[in-house]
Amino acid sequence: MERRKVDPIARLIQALSRLPGVGEKSATRMAFYVLRQGPTFAADLAESLLEATQRVSLCARCQNLTDQAECGICADPQRDVRVLCVVENVQDLRAIERSQEFKGRYHVLHGTLAPLEGIGPEGIKVKELLSRLAGSDRSVEELIVATNPSVEGEATALYLQRVLQPMGFTVTRIASGLPIGGDFEYADPATISRALSGRQRMS
Numbered sequence: 001m002e003r004r005k006v007d008p009i010a011r012l013i014q015a016l017s018r019l020p021g022v023g024e025k026s027a028t029r030m031a032f033y034v035l036r037q038g039p040t041f042a043a044d045l046a047e048s049l050l051e052a053t054q055r056v057s058l059c060a061r062c063q064n065l066t067d068q069a070e071c072g073i074c075a076d077p078q079r080d081v082r083v084l085c086v087v088e089n090v091q092d093l094r095a096i097e098r099s100q101e102f103k104g105r106y107h108v109l110h111g112t113l114a115p116l117e118g119i120g121p122e123g124i125k126v127k128e129l130l131s132r133l134a135g136s137d138r139s140v141e142e143l144i145v146a147t148n149p150s151v152e153g154e155a156t157a158l159y160l161q162r163v164l165q166p167m168g169f170t171v172t173r174i175a176s177g178l179p180i181g182g183d184f185e186y187a188d189p190a191t192i193s194r195a196l197s198g199r200q201r202m203s
Contacts, residue, residue: 009035061132063108063125065090073097073105080104084137085144085196086129086160088112088153096146099192104144107132112152113159121159133167142170144196149174161202171202 009031017027034042058064059071066072073079083104087093093106111124121127133140145160147153161171174196 061136062106063110063128064093064106078103081137081139082141083144084133084140084142085146087146088148088156092146092148096192096196099189099196101189101192101196102144105137109147109156112147112150112156114152115155124156126160126163130163133164133169140169142172144172144174145202146174146196157202165202173202 012031012034013024013027016022016030017024019027022030034045055067056065057067059066059074060069061074062071064071064073068075080103083102084107085093085096085102085104086107086109087096088109088111090108093108096102096106107125107129109124109126109129111119113119113121113124143160143164145157147156157173161173164171
């Protein structure tokens with residue numbers, strides 16, 4: 001019995017619909033856009049995707065995404081090494097950078113604590129944070145906990161406070177410039193700037 005061939009258009013739509021926030025309708029529009037652009041566009045897109053997945057990895061220091069051993073922020077001698085901003089993901093780091101308010105360095109957790117989903121401290125980059133504070137980044141004085149103001153983000157902030165304060169660090173929390181349940185990724189630079197400049201010490 002001859003095996004039925006997979007419809008290449010249906011396969012493309014199915015692949016695109018696996019992207020976060022992309023439903024079947026959006027995936028269909030994207031698929032037909034790619035087809036209209038022709039083979040050169042498709043080849044360039046495929047090459048870009050492959051290059052990014054093959055060359056990009058985690059910064060050895062802050063867990064940011066980079067194509068170098070150490071990301072540009074960590075390698076920048078102009079950054080304030082005394083202040084470390086802890087964020088949930090790389091999107092949040094990039095959003096804060098767009099505000100041009102923060103001049104220190106970062107640590108990316110790549111997630112938040114979510115006990116109901118079985119995600120504890122070992123499931124995010126907490127161990128890496130503690131390791132760098134005890135090793136290469138002993139000059140850090142203040143840690144700004146800039147997790148999003150969600151239930152999981154607040155739980156993660158409280159956990160970090162309990163762990164870091166006994167170690168002698170000043171632990172601050174972003175101000176309420178962001179609405180409850182909001183994300184850094186979608187906030188405008190002015191809102192992020194207010195949240196950072198109005199941070200308060202956690203007690």
